[in-house]
Amino acid sequence: MTSCHLVLGAAGLLLVIGLVMVFSASSIEAALADEPAWAPGVQQLIWAFLGLIAMGVALRLPVGFLRRWSPIALVGVAFLLLLVLVPGIGVKLNGARQWFDLGFAHLQPSEVAKLVFALWGAHVLALRERYLTTKSLLVPVLPVFGVLMLLLIAEPDFGAVVTLGLVLVGLLWAGGMPLKWFGGFAAGAVVLIVVLVQAAPYRMARITAFLDPFADPTDGGFQAIRGMYALATGGLWGVGLGNSAMKWNLLPHAESDYIFAIIGEEMGFLGCLVVVTLYGVLAFAGFRIARRAADRFVQLASIAITVWLVGQATMNMGYVVGLLPVTGVTLPLISAGGTSLVLTLFIVGILARFALSEPAAVEAQQHRTRGRLSRWLLPAPGSAVDPVRPRRRPEDRPPRSVRGTGRTVVHAGSALRRAPAEPLPSVRPAPAERTRAPELPRPAEPPRAERPARAGQPRPGRRQPGSGGGPRRPGGAR
Structure with a gap:
């Protein structure tokens, strides 16, 4: 249960920090727009409540x-990425057609595509674990990534392409891809x-502003310069x-x-x-789950999700401090957002x-009694049973017997690899003839008179009681 507590604890603290900072950063802009200053913060709080659900x-x-439905979800996500490109269906904001207008919120299918691709890729690689090669590691994961990448570029959404690449790197690294690749x-x-x-x-223009933001301080480098000024103003303890x-409208998208x-x-x-430490704890917990998991799908999916979340946070903090070019990715669990926050909390729940599903958590559950609040908040630990078996090739299928015929049916592909369908009759060797050992001559018995007397027998020459006569004489006369 330690890994679960680390994940929920780190994510919960990041969520609290995000709610406080969104309320602080958006209150002035809302007041200047003749709206209640608390409105953006309350809206973010509602999205956080839905995310916790x-x-x-x-x-x-x-x-x-999750494993069974990941292929179907992948097809559905690809259809949504195609549908969002249709004018009149997809909403175009800031020059990019990336959202669906749901009336009460905007749904970005590229965020869902990252999660679905992580789960589907882990499912495929887990099925091929028995005969995994470099080719089976890349196909079909790499072609599917290429299709999704082209759909994201068509929106265009360069930040989603980069984060989807992080998911791919996590999958291939966990799957055992050689470093030269x-x-x-x-x-x-x-x-x-x-x-x-x-x-x-x-x-x-973004690349130029990254290399020298002060070359164009009023346009291309304006946001980067204001971000560095904000960090410098805070100092050690902050204002x-x-x-x-x-x-106060000095830093866009604050x-x-x-x-x-x-x-x-x-x-x-x-x-x-x-904040950096909490993301580090989240990374440690994710890799700890992958290391202690007994199911291969759990290992692959945990590493892919962890690399995605922590990598996206690193990219956001990197371009704020000026170490990376601006990509537009948000800070997970902290930045303002509706459906993105709900999806991120859903990922944390996964x-x-x-x-x-760790074996240690399942074993500990058998030796402890949980309280009512603990049972209500967290489900009981359970092992990750793999319900999906890899599709067996004909040569890998065992022979089956046909009832009532005495025959065994073997697949054609396995006829050359397996034993004959009908077992050969066993021939038992003839038993060897028993030879009796030659009988040795018995020693000659001594004369009757010379035999020693046994216990309970009369001695020679003595009359037996009740015999009615004296001792026999030679010749038979008494």
């Missing part, structure tokens, strides 16, 4: 259910990035909660993309250190569900 549902989902993937990623940057002028100056800069300004370096 989704996390509770994920905690009670069987692992086999990662070098080839890195070279291919560099070529792809160069092509995408050359294809869109705004991406080229205090609610006292940020950059949230409540979402650049919320880490507001954390550094109001809570200082120590506040940033707490990771905690994997922790409950």
